[in-house]
Amino acid sequence: MTLNSESPSTSNRDWFFPSQSFNVPRSPARRFFSPYPRTTTSFQNSSSNFTSPLAVPRTLRRRISHRRRIQNSAGATTDEIGGNSNDAVLIQSEDCPSSGNKTTTSAHKKYTDFVRWRMACVIAMVVMCFTSLLHKNFSLQYQVSDLQDEFSTLNARLRHCNISDSIDIIDSTPEHNISSASLKITALILSLMMLSLPLVFIKYMEYISNVRRQLDNTTEELSLNKRLAYRVDVFLSFHPYAKPLTLLIATLLLISLGGLALFGVTDDSIADCLWLSWTYVANSGNHTNSEGIGPRLVSVSVSFGGMLIFAMMLGLVSDAISEKFDSLRKGRSEVVEQNHTLILGWSDKLGSLLNQLAIANESLGGGTVVVMAERDKEEMELDIAKMEFDFRGTSVICRSGSPLILADLKKVSVSKARAIVVLAEDGNADQSDARALRTVLSLTGVKEGLRGHIVVELSDLDNEVLVKLVGGDLVETVVAHDVIGRLMIQCARQPGLAQIWEDILGFENCEFYIKKWPQFHGMQFEEVLISFPDAIPCGIKVASSGGKIILNPDDSYLLQEGDEVLVIAEDDDSYAPAPLPMVQGGNLPKNLIIPKTTERILFCGWRRDMEDMILVLDAFLAHGSELWMFNEVCEKEREKKLTDGGLDISRLANIILVNREGNAVIRRHLESLPLESFGSILILADESVEDSAIQADSRSLATLLLIRDIQGNEMQIRGADLYLCEGEELSFYEVLLRARQRREIVIGYRLANAEKAIINPPAKTERRRWSVKDVFVIIADKE
Template structure:
């Protein structure tokens, strides 16, 4: 007990500096301590404690010099041992594998380290932490060997040297200075590695955000997969559709750099109208990338066709549909697929089932060009109806109209024009232009043409005059002579549609630079059966549509309609295709103007002069009165040239397809309406003179004209 008191007193003296109080206590306990030491029986004579601890004159136990030397030797050994071990183990392994092909130990070790750093996300911070702890431990042992401080104080001092390299300036003596400088150098290396690790982590995060690798957390958004020239018009139409809802979200994912996509969209310079466009880089064929854009929560998914080969583009679209149907969470919205070839539509619908709506771009434009060639001015009407800028189709249920005949439904909407019924009793079958006596059933929906979905509502029936029937004399269809300039990959489908539209005895002239033998072979490979053509006769002519002497070999003044197609040889470049179409148009109009008889006109000076003496544009407009020319335009900027000249109708190919895709994405039921209107059979848009429905000196409002029609 006295020995314990002595140690306690020594501890008090050391830690709290109570020297005066303890000195007297030590003197009293000195004799007792001497007696106690004489009674101690040494149990193990082999343990010589004097070699480890020494008793100083101030009665304190301190470590001996041998323990400090041992700690210094241990730190140096731990520092150099790995280098020696790696060197000699590699030498031993080379001797052992002298007769075999075993891989060297250092290579195996480097391979294991590489695997560890690659597979474990927190491997780098962990290695840095272990290295820091080893540096602190070895530095603390080295300081313990060269100073008189305790081990705990040395470890803490080593940590301060690692954390702040300037602390080594306080060291006294050669040994402590050498060790402290070494620890400080190691601390600077640790700090540099830590700074590099943090910088790399931040750079990787920003690089991930810049390249569009982060996940999109959205709901009820429109997802567009792919990139093409139609994207600008498609984004514009969806933004217009979302305007009535206060805006929305569009997510675009393509195999392009995110910054490039955002820069290209910014160059389009159209009003987003509150809609946010988010770009992500990824492949629609990879499920992980599809999940990254919240594909399962999108209200509509639009798959754009790739530029180039039609079969390859449709094959890619088919694979994308397969990937979409393989999403485990399921799809909330429907899929709108743009296809390039009508023959591939059946396979895509077979794979996608009820989730898929298809829009065959070339087929839509081809049928639209044929309809516009038969009815001048129809192209502008379709441009107004398709899309969301002006009026468009809407389908909605009105319970207050149940039990009403369709004849009364026609005049029930002051701000819309009813044009069809979606019948609930036949599984949602859509009927355009139903009988006037059809009675609306419970669950039926009315198809109308209106400015927006919230701009029309039924009102009480207005008072109108009785719709007196007028017997309209229908003229028999006359045979026509039509010229097709250029070669499209689906021109065989256009020929079939023309054969259904035209009257018997019509002629279809095909003029392009494909030899006649190769042309017929392409038509047969496309599925055209010449023996089934009942109303038209094909006439083949070879030549280049942009060379004047080739065009002059054709009877251009005798054609009822001329269709200038975007030739398949240049359809990948919208500007080049439009330039070729525009050059063909001007050459044809000039040749027609030269061949037509001149019309005299009265000038401002009162003298008679022919149009040939007037402006060149006047000659072009005179020729346009003789025949209809429909030009397929890919770039909307070319539209202004044709619109101002008024020498040709035009069909905005890419823009109209984008409008159709946007309408089907917003409401998939519209696709059934468009399919019937573009088909060669069934209902279609017609342009008629208004006086056809009026008697002489009769005035009718629009409701009365509609009832009579």
């Protein structure tokens, strides 16, 4: 740096900072036009525009040095200095924002160009070094080849001259040692480069990201290590064979690196070195036989890598086994079954349903029942085990899943199931029916189609139309809440009917079966009625009416093609038609018409859909009958609930509602009622505890015991004087034909001294003596 002779003479000396860096001494350099003593006033002038470098903050000094390096790299001339130095200009640019922005933009561009040129130079140097090494390697190989040719020529000449000693000397020199030495060095260098390049890349990954952001002039770009980690995460998460593939690549890479390194430090061939590397990976104890510093270092390194590889392999195998057992334990595996019964959902009715299915499959040697619900498999299996009933050869398979997901439905082989049962959930009726509707939609969306029929349990009768609309003829609905209410009314009005319904609806004794018999085409129902020795026909499933079932049809009904016969039998394979027997019906002893009498019925508790039970009672009872409702619901709220349910109390034709408020589990409240005046008492599961089956049953049992204790009497049944006289001897078929004169079907009887009724009795042609105190179980039209 030189002084400019044209600078103003306002000061006899000029101060400036070093132009390159602050590695030089911190004291300012001085240039004098004329020597002055250090104690002059101008030297100590505090109002000077320039300050000492020590007084300038470190950050400002760094920025000044940084800007000066940018200007120097861009070719800024610093040989001639004017009246004010470059330092003064830089300090002034810090004070002036407008000039500073322009200078910063220009400096950033120049710095970016400088970084790019520097990286290009580094890359060029690396490429040149690697190219020179390869060129040197090939040159050495070419020289070795020339030397080998020359040795061959000299050897031929020596042999031609019969100089045996020289021949022995030349023959004793192995020709392949010179060429293999360069290959070994190349292999060693290549193995070291393959090992070091990933380490260098990982080490300077963040630096590369920073340089890239500076080159692209952006600050929001993710770093290279984060993007690389994300790609690895995606690969390991979505690729089905990512972990085994990664383990295989790591193993092959370790064997390759170890083989190349061993080839570089030993005299063995490349194939032997690769095999030796594999032995080090497979068994870490093989490296103890290595001799020499180089082979031992390589063998120890490969053995250490082999231990890591096998640790990874053990971890992967352990994870795979754990995932498989966890999948089996949680019920995620696929069910490979066909002609099985599929139950979707979980409720308190599942135990009774499984018990009846086990009894039904007993004649077949057992069957398969698959239960799928949104519960853990272990919990479902534990709850089923607590039921402690005999499965009779039927196996129950539990799976965890949702019936709303097609993948879960396919997991339980829904398209191959013989029958599908959709259970209603315990809880709110509307939510349960909405879920059942969505389940039916999912079932109808199975592409493979459904082989079996669907039975859907609903909680509200009003939702039956929606499910029928979605499922069509494939779906059968059962409104269990409404059916139970109707059965309770019938059993309350006819004592002993509860046991008969239990026998018919269960599989322990006789139950309903429907089957097609082509030999009955063109026959009258009166003839079909006595054609089964081991069954009792009850109705016809009419094919021309879309499968509508007619109970107790006319005797003159002719069976058409496609019609099916509904019978009560022990099992589906326990009955078959036989030749028509010779049976004389005879006449009824008298044509009695039992007039309806007024009744008084008590309802203890308040259940959902109470209006439906009231309508059924209004159709059954005689005019003037009373229905007493005893519960904790106030009278105004009762009327509101009945009105919201669609019941118009003013339109009830036969019954009168009597409201009483009280608690059915308190004896004092029950004693306030005239219990001895009621012909029937129905104990209902209270709506307030409907969600808990155990609590509802406990309240019902407590009420029953209290009423029994207060009432202290038994209900009676009527005799069979409508069909026969006292002591008359008739066969069951003869009684059956007499009942047809009243348009009734006799399906069983209960003797006067017996406790249980006999449904579908055997030996129907055998005559026996009857009593008017006996009771016959019939199917008849509503009175």
